[in-house]
Amino acid sequence: MSDPITVLIADDHPVVRAGLCAMLANEADLEVVGEAGTADETVAMTRRLDPDVVLMDLRMPGGGVEATARITEGKLRSRVLVLTTYGSDDQILSAVEAGATGYLLKHADHADLLQAIRSAAAGEAVLAPSVAAKLTQRVRSPRKDALSAREAEVLRLVARGLTNPAIGAVLFISEATVKTHMLRIFGKLGVDDRTAAVMAAVSRGLITVDD
Structure with a gap:
């Protein structure tokens, strides 16, 4: 067998x-x-x-x-x-x-x-x-503001109050990579700061913050 x-x-x-x-x-x-x-x-x-x-x-x-x-x-x-x-x-x-x-x-x-x-x-x-x-x-019918799995993951950690270095440590990626993800998130959501990004993503149903 x-x-x-x-x-x-x-x-x-x-x-x-x-x-x-x-x-x-x-x-x-x-x-x-x-x-x-x-x-x-x-x-x-x-x-x-x-x-x-x-x-x-x-x-x-x-x-x-x-x-x-x-x-x-x-x-x-x-x-x-x-x-x-x-x-x-x-x-x-x-x-x-x-x-x-x-x-x-x-x-x-x-x-x-x-x-x-x-x-x-x-x-x-x-x-x-x-x-x-x-x-x-x-x-x-893809959404132009759709986040990738990694981008959504990063933004959920932002919503929990983690800094870029802390997010990098959790996800085993560099701080520079975190910053790159954040820039892409800002561009997709049409915002220019972390708080606005979280609020926009939650309101559009792109992420939840109660996991």
């Missing part, structure tokens, strides 16, 4: 993690190797455990999109499969731009989720039908 597909479950709700663990335990070809409740824990455990698939919730401390970006930008081999309650256009696009292999909603059937995990491990893109439709429409 081939080795089982290893899975890391990233969700800040213990009950959800327990339910997923119980479901996957019944599958001979799937093995849960760890659980994480924050973005930092998820990234650290992904680096340490090297799972085939990370089941990623979006609304966790530190943000699931941020964790996804850190995993994919860090050249880790793990595939990220988003499993969340939320399916807004901006969240879908941000997760895909951050490098997620797939995006499912938590009301998905068990069989669909199990197949999605197997497909993600094989490197195949997995999108719930409703998510695929939203993503297709968004790509066909």
Whole structure:
């Protein structure tokens, strides 16, 4: 027999993690190797455990999109499969731009989720039908002020009061790179300061600040 597909479950709700663990335990070809409740824990455990698939919730401390970006930008081999309650256009696009292999909603059937995990491990893109439709429409009608996943990530940290050096430390990028992101954000939003950028992005639904 081939080795089982290893899975890391990233969700800040213990009950959800327990339910997923119980479901996957019944599958001979799937093995849960760890659980994480924050973005930092998820990234650290992904680096340490090297799972085939990370089941990623979006609304966790530190943000699931941020964790996804850190995993994919860090050249880790793990595939990220988003499993969340939320399916807004901006969240879908941000997760895909951050490098997620797939995006499912938590009301998905068990069989669909199990197949999605197997497909993600094989490197195949997995999108719930409703998510695929939203993503297709968004790509066909892009917004000129749309932020990239990294730009949204930077701006959420700005909203939390972090300075450029602090943002660089959190995201493992240089202060100069942070400044470049900020200049692009200002240009897209038509503003010239950090506070205005946050207010504009929130009011247009480009970011949320309650993650």
